[in-house]
Amino acid sequence: MIALGQFLEVLIGGLMSGVLYSLVALGFVLIFKASGVFNFAQGAMVLLAGLALVRALDLLMANGFPFWAAIVLGIGFGAAIMATTAWLIERFVIGPLVNQDALTLFMSTIGATFIIEGAAEMIFGSDVYPLRLFPTDAWFVLEGLFPGGILVNKLDVWGGVIAGTLVAGLAIFFQWTKIGRALRAVADDHLAAQSVGIPISRIWFVVWLVAGLVALVAAIVWGTKLGVQFSITFLALKALPVLIIGGLTSIPGAIAGGLIVGAGEKIAEVFLGPSIGGGIEYWFAYVLALAVLLVRPQGLFGERIIERI
Amino acid sequence: MRAPDSSEVLLDVERVSLAFGGVKALRGVSLNIRKGEIRAIIGPNGAGKTSMLNVINGFYHPDQGAITFKGRTRARMRPFESARGGIARTFQNVALFKGMSALDNIMAGRTLKMRRGLLWQMLRYGPAQAEEVEHRRRVEEIIDFLEIEAIRKVPVARLPYGLQKRVELGRALAMEPDLLLLDEPMAGMNLEEKEDMSRFIIDVNNHYGTTIALIEHDMAVVMDLSHRVAVLDHGLKIADGTPDEVKKDQAVIDAYLGVAH
Amino acid sequence: MLEHAKLAWLLPKRAQLHHKQARANVPVFGIGTDMAGGGSFDTFPKLLLRNAAQFGARPAFRHKDLGIWQTWTWAEVAALVRAYAAGLHRLGLQPGDTIAVVGSNRPKLYWTMMAAQALRAIPVPVYSDAVADELAFVLAHAESKLVAAQDQEQVDKILSVSDRLSHLNRIVYDDPRGLDDYDDSRLIAIGEVIEDGRAALAANVALGARIDEFVREGDGFDIATILYTSGTTGASKGVILSTRGCIDAATDTVRFDRLTADDVVFAYLPLAWVGDHYLNYVQGLVAGFCTACPESSETIEQDRREIGPSFYFAPPRGFEAMLTRVMIRMEDAAPIKRRMFNYFLGIARRYGESILIGNSVPLSGRLLYALGRLLVYEPLKNVLGLSRVRVAYTAGEAIGPDLFAFYRSIGLNLKQLYGQTEAFLYVTCQPDGEIYSDTVGPAAPNVDIRVTESGEVQFRSPGMFVGYFKDQAKTEETMTPDGYVKTGDAGFFDKKTGHLRIIDRAKDVGRLADGTIFAPKYLENKLKFFPNIGEAVVYGDSTEFVCAILNIDPVAVANWAERNNIAYGSYQELAGHPLVYDVVAKDVAEVNRSLAGEKVLAGAQIRRFLILHKELDADDGELTRTQKVRRRFIAERYAPLVTALYNGSHEADISTEVTFEDGRKGTIAARVKIYDMQATGSAESLGKAA
Secondary structure (H helix, E strand, O other), X not given: OHHHHHHHHHXXXXXXXXXXXXXXXXXXXXXXXXXXXXXXXXXXXXXXXXXXXXXXXXXXXXXXXXXXXHHHHXXXXXXXXXXXXXXXXXXXXXXXXXXXXXXHHHHHHHHXXXXXXXXXXHHHOOOOEOOOOOOOOEEEEOOOOOOOOEEEEHHHHHHHHHHHHHHHHHHHHHHHOOHHHHHHHHHHOHHXXXXXXXXXXXXXXXXXXXXXXXXXXXXXXXXXXXXEOHHHHHHHHHHHHHHHHHOOOOHHHHHHHHHHHHHHHHHHHHHHHHHHOOOHHHHHHHHHHHHHHHHOOOOOOOOOOOOOO | OOOOOOOOEEEEEEEEEEEXXXXXXXXXXXXXXXXOOEEEEEOOOOOOXXXXXXXXXXXXXXXXXXXEEOOEEEOOOOHHHHHHHOEEEEOOOOOOOOOOEHHHHHHHOOHHHOOOOHHHHHOOOHHHHHHHHHHHHHHHHHHHHOOOHHHOXXXXXXXXXXXXXXXXXXXXXXXXXXXXXXXXOOOOOOHHXXXXXXXXXXXXXXXXXXXXXXXXXOHHHHHHHOOEEEEEEOOEEEEEEOHHHHHHOHHHHHHHHOOOO | OOXXXXXXXXXXXXXXXXXXXXXXXXXXXXXXXXXXXXXXXXXXXXXXXXXHHHOOOOEEEEEEEOOEEEEEEHHHHHHHHHHXXXXXXXXXXXXXXXXXXXXXXXXXXXXXXXXHHHOOOEEEEEXXXXXXXXXXXXXXXXXXXXXXXXXXXXXXXXXXXHHHOOOOOEEEEOOOOOXXXXXXXXXXXXXXXXXXXXXXXXXXXXXXXHHHHHHHHXXXXXXXXXXXXXXXXXXXXXXXXXXXXXXXXXXXXXXXOOOOOXXXXXXXXXXXXXXXXXXXXXXXXXXXXXXXXXOOHHHHHHXXXXXXXXXXXXXXXXXXXXXXXXXXXXXXXXXXXXXXXXXXXXXXXXXXXXXXXXXXXXXXXXXXXXXXXXXXXXXXXXXXXXXXXXXXXXXXXXXXXXXXXXXXXXOOOEEEEEEEHHHOEEEEEOOXXXXXXXXXXXXXXXXXXXXXXXXXXXXXXXXXXXXXOOOHHHHHHHEOOOOOEEEXXXXXXXXOOOOEXXXXXXXXXEEOOOOOEEOHHHHHHHHHOOOOEEEEEEEOOOOOOEEEEXXXXXXXXXXXXXXXXXXXXXXXXXXXXXXXXXXXXXXXXXXXXXXXXXXXXXXXXEEEEEEXXXXXXXXXXXXXXXXXXOHHHHHHHOHHHHHHHHHOOXXXXXXXXXXXXXXXXEEEEEEEEEEEOOOOOOHHXXXXXX
């Protein structure tokens, strides 16, 4: 019974953090699905969003704004910053490179990463800024079934709920609405999309904006967990195995991949750790991703690319 | 071949020049396209035909010269502006949305015709739904016209080349264009497929009254289909007239035989 | 012009008697609660009116157009047909005139037949893939004043031969695409004719009364239609069918198969073929069910799936093609799916037939079968579009026993029937409970069959034809003095089951030099049972041994080639490939083995064969329009190959003229290889050797 309880605790903890990974992965999937571009700068966007938010929050609170007003305005400010960023990226980074191949566009996002990171820190500062938007204490559940109950982190629960809602909303958005067709067209073939009259620049702006907002949400959750700081950009790296496992073009895949990675690495750490040696948490996700690449390169939910030769 | 009704000029290309580095793709080429006609642009490889089309379409911006379309002259035009202006285009290598079905590809061609903005469509607001049905009906008519009912749900990446070209034509037609640019529509087709495609092109011109400019290598096809032909060679226009006139033109014969000039 | 009075003298006295006797005490309509008894519905227009009155709101016709299924109810159809008849009357169609109908299955063409019959005129359907010359022959022979054509393609064909058609003065067409510019004054759209009729009826009451009078005056002796048979030898003959005969026969079979107004059929086989006319058009009018027409010939599979017919007919090659497609896709499926598929097919093989006919089956068997149904059989039938089929028939040629058993084992009630145009289809049909793969069944209701001493099958039936149009000599040749029709097929009654078994066309049955019976169709069918072999033609009458000219099935063999990494650039290359020859040789050897086991036929084993470099085609005259081989024609056309087969050469050159789809001609040349086969010893000699 104790082992089961412990297992459940680790599992739930892992799943929760998995959802948070999904949140970051989501930004990648959105942009890739809608423009065919792999956005290396997603991590930087999370940082930018987080910094904008937290600095605005601090400023407003320092000037006597009540907590709730400060949050709303702060989020609004963060959103505005992300919108500006989306516009700038579309205008100066990828817009001019429309019709180039995917690799070129990818490299331009690498450049954008450095600029965003540098600009963010220059404007908003490079300290660690704690974020206190919701409770982060622990919570013990199911005390009746298991002695001592199962430890669940409230932050993780909040994060799970937010991420879940966001993901569900986006999934519905893509499945049901017709904008999906135009976005898929743009992702598929720029030349064709342009000649059919689809306004690529407008669509790209919208897509990067949405990805920016997703980054903002990710920043809120992760910022509360880790504090808003430069190392948040490394979340992007953690998202990579999630994308590989789940498939780069699938929103449900991002969720599934996140859950698998999150739960997997925690469980591996706790239960395999003692036998193999510690630190499994760090490399487990990547090894899993490698295995998936060998067996099913498009990911669990990704689309199989069938090309006619 | 029924002659076009009017001699009104739809597109006028005036002394357009285009160079890529040292390569002069177009050298002061002038030609016009009359409303309702089928205009062929032919010439040996490297003559500048696709460049001409790209300039008309807005993919390339000419170094010199001007393009007047429906009475409006513009210097630089972006591709989706030309689409909005009423120019539809097919590509030599078939630029279809590979992951989508034939039906969705052709529906994508209706994008510009959708009055309600993207937002309304997203939310499936009432009038947008009705509009969707209307668009679908138009697209089905095109599918019927091109006889591709059997493959409407098939992802185009899986279709054979000839059918892909037909779907691409369908998508261009869905835009209800004033001017249809066809870049080598018969490339890679066998005799039967060429005949089918020729029939469709003639039907489009007759039935919808669409003005068509096409680049083609197959001489027999060009002579049969077009009202007027312009011949390019090394970026220069060397002949312009009816198919019969052009066939007999010595400069044209020399160009094709490779006589140096 | 043929008045119905003439009909009487065409009808041999005895046949008339038979008609009266057969109809004596049997109520004409007594099927289910949907049909009212009483009242005389002895013509098609009257049936149409009855259907409009009784099931007016039920769907009568469906057609997929512009991506969606359009529906017309019986009430709508009756109104449409009345207007159409008025329109045709105004175009000059008189009672007794013939109107040809050429095209694929489209509601407007079926309505043309109904409208013509309402005016007591005679519809003459023609095969849509007939070349211009064939079309010209039929139209001229039938003296058609009007033609209903489906689309531009048909109209072009008609116009190209219209100088030979002195009677023709109007062409009505269904699909206007491409016909806008044609300025031939004879052309008019069917839609326009109907509109004109509607307007005329509204304006002029007397016209309506006249039309109704035509309908009232019609009776069973009116000629219902003239169907031209594609002859395997000689020119087409026009088979005259009487209204009474048609309706009586259809009433019997509608009762036999319990068809009602709730059923749905899928009309995809040529509408000039007696099967389509009988099973869809006539049975449809009698039972009141819905006839669904596909969007185009390329969308047949999808459309069938969408419609889900409850009654289905396909020739054996149709069922084989469906199965081949399924098998090919199964080969691509994941191993676990394949294992499951094969396992449950085995279960079906064991219990399926018994369950279908209601025999006792152990509980474990029933449970496994039920599981199989959930996982395999129902999804399979769903993919094929056969989920709702209550009754399925096949006919036209022998069906492979494995193929037949397969469909029955997964729960498809597949049965066989046998017939011909002169019978208005049904001569025999298998009732539920008496289904065998190698018989065609007992006589159909009210049909008498006898087999003469020479082995020829003869019949007499309610639906039998009245005579050949303008060919009294041929009519007398085909009918016996006592009113039986000579089918020209050789057959016998199976002792065990009492069912009829057909061997071959009577005149094709011959003997080899050593006296062994040579029944070419029997051998050809055995060969065609193998999926790799698409078509087979055997020769051997009065010769030393049997030789075969084979066609590979392009789909099955292409698939096999792909899996075995065999490259080829064309059908000709594939057909000539040595490895393909080897694979086919194995099938031929199998046939030989089975022949060796039958004492009477052991000498008819196939000694030499070749694979033809091109597919046999009806457009080249090698097959009839119903895909039957024309042996003599093929022997003449490929004479060098036949010579080579018999003189021991191992290869032969051949050059033939072919007709492309648009009617142009070209030549194809090839060097064809010939393989020798070892004759398997007969069972006796094998026994000795062992």
